[in-house]
Amino acid sequence: MAVVYQKSKGLTDNELHYCPGCNHGIVHKLVAESLEELGLLDDAIGVCPVGCSVFAYNYFSCDMQEAAHGRAPAVATGIKRTHPTQPVFTYQGDGDLASIGAAEIVHAAMRGEKFTTIFINNAIYGMTGGQMAPTTLIGQKATTCPLGRTQEQAGMPIRVSELLSTLDGCVYAERVCVTDVANLNKAKKAIKKAFQLQMEGKGFTFVEVLSTCPTNWGMTPLKSIEWLKENMIPYYPLGVVKDTSAEVK
Amino acid sequence: MEKELWKGNEAIAEAAIRAGCDCFFGYPITPQSEVPEYLSLHMPQHGKIFVQAESEVAAINMVYGAAGSGMRAMTSSSSPGVSLKQEGITYLAGAELPAVIVNCMRGGPGLGTIQPAQGDYFQATRGGGNGDYRTVVLAPANIQEAVDFVQEAFDIADQYRNPVLVLADGLIGQMMEPIEWHDVSKRQLPAKDWAATGRKGRDHHNIINSLYIDPNECDDFNSHLAKKYQLIKENEVRWDTKDTEDAELLITAYGTPARIVLTALEQLRAAGIKAGLFRPISLWPFPEKPLHDLAGQSHIKAILDVEMSIDGQMIDDVRLSVEGQKPISYLGHAGGVIPTVEEMVEAGKKALKEAE
């Protein structure tokens, strides 16, 4: 008998607290599996954010540090600079990374800090009950833009992969999603590649995962997948946004 | 032992290196910029880490990350920058991480001035961050103490798994004094088996965290911290005195103003007033009992507190310690204006007169 698929050793046995259908659980698995398959679990140190995934330290089986809101890239800098041969990653949501942590992620990318950031973009603030995020789409409703986001009030949503790609220190940025198995496989490949490039010492690597938030979008998990495809992908195009890793020695 | 002439900030930086600091994360701000400048050159020379962070916020969080993974980490700043670090400091305390933070105080509030002041006593001892935590605070009065305290701070931080703040001021940062690089007492330190270093075969993963979302767990954790702080109170109180055995006027001061008080004592004594100095060195834990007992002596008639602060901040702790036993008056300036010997002598005489 052969095992075709079982839960990764990179995850603990703890039950995930996420809502039904939340993409966090899927992405946690992809990160865990990537680390396991690359043989990096035993050396890995992860940094989790403030947001729905604040408890990620209970779900990943590697050593973990909880960071203050938005500060994960600075925390990861402190870890990676002093542990340069070990894999270090941050796992952050759109409030953590693109709002309060905007300075930290930009400067980590600017400095080319050799850690990997997994960015969960679900266009809303989950943990605190559905407020507008920097990535909330025009017209999308959230509790702090109840009539729908407008450009006049809140500006246009931010495309983080493109923003970070303007920095030389960022050598790889790809945007993916996990709406179906084909996209999930691409997402896993991207995450694995990001870690591989980190271990080769290439520079800052970044994977943006468009994700659903069924609860705060007010939809079923399956409907939210449709919403993501119809609304998020046109504004946040999937694919490799930057890959200069081959040019780095 | 040979004395060497050193500028305060550079000596503080060198002290960190000698204490085995693994990494320094900082940001320029007057009057402490020479600390990161010195370390930007010397840390790499010693194979250690230096990063100029994008802000003081980022710097304290880099300290958190490095400390959480078992390293000796330090940052330095001045008052407005230390305000930015308050979140990071409470997170360090909540995650029980060792770290050394140096504050070269300058005038405030807000942007203030670049001149020395002592307006951050509350911030340091009452914790500008949220929650029931404490930082050990050591206040040097000269560069020798600054370099000794910075070196000891790393051991104190490691021993108790707590941030330690060395509260200096712009005077100490900027002036030059002769110092000795003597051995600082070393402590027996526990292994950092709690650190998030990567499992490397460990049978469980380590988590660095300050979130205890269950209220009972949070209460228990805070009780644990309270026990630790009690232990620190029992072991880490420091203070110094001069001419207090027969003093009728007791002057309380910390840091650089205390040095000026020494001159004021001479002048007061020459004018027939028996004056003495009580100088707290650990601001937290504050030397409550020694000050309380001294204030209770019958020869003490009046107390004068002197600080580089407009209304005083340490004076609150002086009042709490003295517990109404003797009258307390105050002399101070803010904004980088330093109380003079003449002002201290005048205020001392006035304090005694009013006590009669």
Next chain:
Amino acid sequence: MTAKVTFDRDRCKGCELCVSVCPKHIVAIDMESINRKGYHPAGVTDITLCIACASCAKICPDSIITVEKF
């Protein structure tokens, strides 16, 4: 080839992601039962049709599905 698919039913949140990705359409929510969490858990309706692609297991956010084959 015989496939074996195990669902940890008490951990299932009934999100239906597994249902949506099964190429053989043999994964379904079991409306007849309610698990410890109060959800209708998912399960395989006809294991003989299973090709052990593990799509269900891969997409399950809670990693409750194990796929084996003989």
